[in-house]
Amino acid sequence: MRHIAALGATLLAVAAALILFTLPIAGPSASPPPVPGASFFVISAPTVGLSIGQKAPEFTGVVDGRTVALTDLSGNPVRLSDLHGHPVWISFWASWCPPCQAETPVLRDLYHAHRAAGLALVAISVQETTVDDVRAYAQKYGLDFTIGFDATSAVFKTYQAYGLPTHYFLDGDGVIRAIHLGPLTTARGEAILAPLFAR
Numbered sequence: 001m002r003h004i005a006a007l008g009a010t011l012l013a014v015a016a017a018l019i020l021f022t023l024p025i026a027g028p029s030a031s032p033p034p035v036p037g038a039s040f041f042v043i044s045a046p047t048v049g050l051s052i053g054q055k056a057p058e059f060t061g062v063v064d065g066r067t068v069a070l071t072d073l074s075g076n077p078v079r080l081s082d083l084h085g086h087p088v089w090i091s092f093w094a095s096w097c098p099p100c101q102a103e104t105p106v107l108r109d110l111y112h113a114h115r116a117a118g119l120a121l122v123a124i125s126v127q128e129t130t131v132d133d134v135r136a137y138a139q140k141y142g143l144d145f146t147i148g149f150d151a152t153s154a155v156f157k158t159y160q161a162y163g164l165p166t167h168y169f170l171d172g173d174g175v176i177r178a179i180h181l182g183p184l185t186t187a188r189g190e191a192i193l194a195p196l197f198a199r
Contacts, residue, residue, distance in 0.1 A: 039182040041097045042163040043127060049160035049179075056080060056090070056174050059124075061154025068154040070124065073135045078122060078148045080174060086120045087196035088170040092156055094127055095137040097164045103183035104141050110189045111145045117197055121145040126156045126164070171199050 050056070058080050059070035070078045080088070091107060093100040111121045123145060125134045131149050138147055150156055159168065169178040169192050178192045 039099050040163045040165075041094075041099060044162045046162050047160050049162070050168070050176060052176050052179060054176050056088075056168060056170050056176050057158050059122075059148065059155050059158075061150075061152070061156075061158040063152045063154050068152055070148040070150060070155050073131050073138070073147055073149055078146060080122075083120045083122075084174065085172045086118045087114075087172060087193070087199075088174070089119060089121045089193070090159070090168040090170070091121065091123045092126055092150075092159065092161050092164055092166040093123055094125055094164055095134055096128070099183040100165045103165060104143070106184050106186050106189060107145070108141065108143055110184075110186065110193065114193060114197070115145075119193070119196075122148055124148040124150050124155055126150045126153045169193070169196060171196055 059078055061068050072078050089111075095101070107121065107123065111119060115121075123143070125147060128134050128149065128151075134147060134149060137143075148155070159166075163181060165181075165183055167178075167180040167184060168176055169180075171177050177196060180188065180192065184192075
């Protein structure tokens with residue numbers, strides 16, 4: 001009986017240690033995991049995705065063997081390389097996505113608060129029906145930041161995202177400094193943005 005009790009205690013200790021050592025390390029660029037459905041609209045198979053410290057890829061993707069580039073709602077090219085030297089916030093979203101809708105005022109207000117300091121916000125809409133639908137949404141809510149229309153989700157796949165909204169925050173050199181899955185609060189957005197302006 002003593003052996004069984006000792007074995008049980010050992011197993012509990014090992015399980016506790018595993019939980020402790022596999023918890024994510026909190027930090028300025030770590031965000032709590034999203035709640036699928038409630039705060040994160042999963043639209044493809046979950047993937048590990050890009051990592052903090054990696055150079056962000058250009059806004060292109062491959063569809064049927066050909067390279068597709070991101071365009072804005074007027075059909076003009078949107079290139080990450082054109083934003084070099086600026087902190088860049090990339091937000092993958094959709095006008096039909098409830099958590100994206102809920103955070104729309106946060107994106108708009110944070111962009112207005114920091115655009116004079118050089119912040120570039122590129123909101124990339126995915127899985128939309130038409131450009132007109134996205135344009136109508138942007139006009140309704142006064143969104144004056146750059147909106148990319150990722151008609152084929154090619155850029156979404158290049159960034160290895162799998163749900164909406166997904167946010168990447170880059171420094172002026174295009175290096176990913178923070179990733180946030182799910183809708184942002186103003187406080188969390190400010191906490192992520194602050195170090196980008198301090199560089």
